[in-house]
Amino acid sequence: MASINTKDFVEAIEKVKHQKFRAGDFIYLYKVFTRRPEPQDLFKQYTSNGKNVTALDLLYFLKHEQQEINADECTALSIINSHNPVMKCKLKRKLMTYNGFLRYITSTDCSIFNQDHAKVYQRMDLPMTTYFIASSQDTFTSNQFIGQSDMNGYISALKKGCRCLELDCRDGPENEPRVYHGFALISMILVKDVIEVINMYAFEELKGKILIKCKNAQMFSSKVFGMWHLADGEVRKFNPEAESEIMNVEPAEIRPLRMKEKRKVGLAMEFSNVLVYAKPVEFKDFKHSWNSQLFLESNSFSEHSAMKLVKQSACEFVAHNSKFLSRIYSVGIRRNHSNYKPHNFWNVGCHMVTLNYGIPGLGMDLNRGKFQDNGGCGYVLKPHFMTDGSKFYPLASKHTFDPIIAFIQIISGHHLPVCRPQSKISSDPCVQVEIYGVPTDSTIQQTKALPSAGCHPRWNDCLVFCVQVPELALVRFTVKDTNPSNENNFLGQYTLPFTSMRKGYRVVPLLNPDGLSLSPAILFVYVWYA
Secondary structure (H helix, E strand, O other): OOOOOHHHHHHHHHHHHOOOOOHHHHHHHHHHHOOOOOHHHHHHHHOOOOOOEEHHHHHHHHHHOOOOOOOOHHHHHHHHHHHOOOOOOOOHHHEEOHHHHHHHHOOHHHEOEOHHHHOOOOOOOOOHHHEEEEEEOOOOOOOOOEEOOOHHHHHHHHHOOOOEOOOOEEOOHHHOOEEOOOOOEEOOEEHHHHHHHHHHHOOOOOOOOOOOOOOOOOOOEOOEOOOOOOOOOEEEOOOOOOHHHHHOOOHHHOOOOOOOOEEEOOOOHHHHOOOOOOEEOOOOOHHHHHHHOOOOEEEEEEHHHHHHHHHHHHHHHHHHHOOOEEEEEOOOOOOOOOOOOOHHHHOOOOOEEEEOOOOOOHHHHHHHHHHOOHHHOOEEEOOHHHOOOOOOOOOOOOOOOOOEEEEEEEEEEEOOOOOOOOOOOOOOEEEEEEEEOOOOOOEEEEOOOOOOOOOOOEEEEEEEEEEOOHHHOEEEEEEEEOOOOOOOOEEEEEEEEHHHEOOEEEEEEEEOOOOOEEEEEEEEEEEEEO
């Protein structure tokens, strides 16, 4: 980092936090964080003799640039041994060459994603209402209206950490239940085959811990977990408040009772009777749920009805989700085969925000970024202020939390997939950095476009963000080609939780629209925040 006046720096940071900074303050901070060196320049800066980096040189770099305060000389030696070419001389084994330093600075050791978060590190024994849960909808096909059902959809979703699968089960030929959308022109797959896939890919440490959530036949009372199966195949709805009358009624005496509502049983009674936890109930309003709904009952909301509640009663929605499980699903009119933006519902604490894992795009990028946290296990703890009874209003124009000022220096790109040796059309890449979180934090900034920059552009642009609720923020890096002559302007993206972003010189590994690595394509950045 460039030499700075500590007092001036602290004063400028405070002005940014409280949004009282002027143009001069911004220019001052911009100069501090611009013109970060490339890897070869870093190596020259930290080498003692111009040829090699010693363990002490590397340790200084780890502590002062990478902000790895717990690093020691053993840490530095371990990095040297892991990334340096094999040396016959024992003395040289303690020295890092430029090639070794380059391997290190572009490896997962310097990934922008905190590698401590690449394993399960959060408590996993809390109530399910305290977690965001990776959830899938229309898992059997990428097109919910027409297309080929595919077992690979379930396999892929489970491998990606999905922990809530949708099985649209219906009667099939020869008494063999099938999975297919009731009103869609898609092929059918056997339920037993899906169960076998779940058995193969979902049981790691989840054996005996899978819950079934489904529409179930009505029960006599909220306190009686049983079901009368009537001879005529009908289920009548009884008033749960008239418990004394109902508890004294024998099965043979049920038929004379007159009720206004009748409906045919659309679910096998044997299956319905195993539904105890996550039992779905109709949502009326937040007050009714808070006073009458049981902890083992859950609610499902269409994306439109949920968005209406977010806009009208966001604070009440957060409180509701601290007590009851909620599931959000896309509506049938979403015919452009896209996913909605899930962060709008995570902002109010919704647990199972379902997406079609077979449809690439922004929705799945955000989902993938959020659930790579906590080891990619599919469960991520909600922030404490969403579960401890605090009154959190995600739509507030200003939050009570101390904001974080993030400086993201986009230094350069390497091996970007833009090389077209047989094409005369140039590529003009730029980088967009987006924050997806509560409305006050959601923003987008962009570097300059570099005409004809090729596969290794150098931007050296500094982007500054003020984040008030970092626990709900996702950071998305997108590399685009701004040349209008090129048909596909998407070159790669990477999304991660703001709280998983590490300081220092970091590598951003770029992914394609399906979430697959574009290695060796990377961005080289510098991150620092106050």
